[in-house]
Amino acid sequence: MSYVQPAAAGRRSVGFIVVVVFHAVLFYALANGLGRKVVEVLKEPLEAKIIEEIKPPPEDKPPPPPQPQTKAAPPPVFAPKAEVKVQAQPQENTITSTTNVKPAETAPMGAKTAPTAPPAPAAPAAPVKTSAVIKASSCEKPAYPAASQRAEETGTVRLAFLINAEGVVVDSKVDRSSGSRRLDEAARKALALCHFKPGTVDGKPVQSWEKVEYVWTLNDE
Known part of the structure; x- marks a missing residue:
């Protein structure tokens, strides 16, 4: 005499059928090459891109200080030149003579000539x-x-x-x-x-x- 309830026996039959169907589908997929396609999809190369760092905009530099203004040099003073006219004097007819002989120097009147110094006496010989x-x-x-x-x-x-x-x-x-x-x-x-x-x-x-x-x-x- 069996003590298995009818509801429990039905659930077991459904689970068994689901397992058989899952294995049949899996076998079919392996036979048709669906597994290889999945592997090939996973093997596709991955593209890697380097994203450049966005640099902040440069800070605005302060404007250079204003240069001191130099005073302009005063304009040169212009002084007009005075025109002086010199009248040329008429040359007179003169006759001059030149000589290369130097005149003898003469002492002025009343001047006395210094006497010549006598020669220094010879030093005495050292005593022996x-x-x-x-x-x-x-x-x-x-x-x-x-x-x-x-x-x-x-x-x-x-x-x-x-x-x-x-x-x-x-x-x-x-x-x-x-x-x-x-x-x-x-x-x-x-x-x-x-x-x-x-x-x-x-x-x-x-x-x-x-x-x-x-x-x-x-x-x-």
């Missing part, structure tokens, strides 16, 4: 000078001070002597020390007793200063 020379044989050798010898003091002293025209020492001083006052004084006193050949000027003996160096060494003792 000679230095004083010590005579070593005229005095004894300075003695080495005992205290300086024990302290082993050495050095070179430079002495200055004032020698008169007779060659005698009239004054003396230490010009440069040897580093030891004992050695300086011993050398000054001993050499001041020596005799000198005096210095000369143009061959005449004169008084002059002369410098003498003395070397103190322990090897000589």
Whole structure:
């Protein structure tokens, strides 16, 4: 015994018939090439157009400022030239003579001529000078001070002597020390007793200063 209601069985039959019809139509379309046409329609090229951007119109530029008006230069002043008529004077018959000889210049009356200066005298010749020379044989050798010898003091002293025209020492001083006052004084006193050949000027003996160096060494003792 079937429990299917008649209305429900009718709806199922209609749905089955619709499915069978849909498959039949689809099969028919595939057989006649309708599918290819649909694909070809889809394959048509698509046209793409570039739309240019619409630019806004340019802004109106302000007009240039008005140029300052320059004043026109004043017209030149015209001054009429005065016409001066000069009457030519009649030339007189004159005779002139010219010469290339220059007249001698004469001094005016009462003028005095300056006397010519005498020639300058010749400069005197420089005097010839000679230095004083010590005579070593005229005095004894300075003695080495005992205290300086024990302290082993050495050095070179430079002495200055004032020698008169007779060659005698009239004054003396230490010009440069040897580093030891004992050695300086011993050398000054001993050499001041020596005799000198005096210095000369143009061959005449004169008084002059002369410098003498003395070397103190322990090897000589």
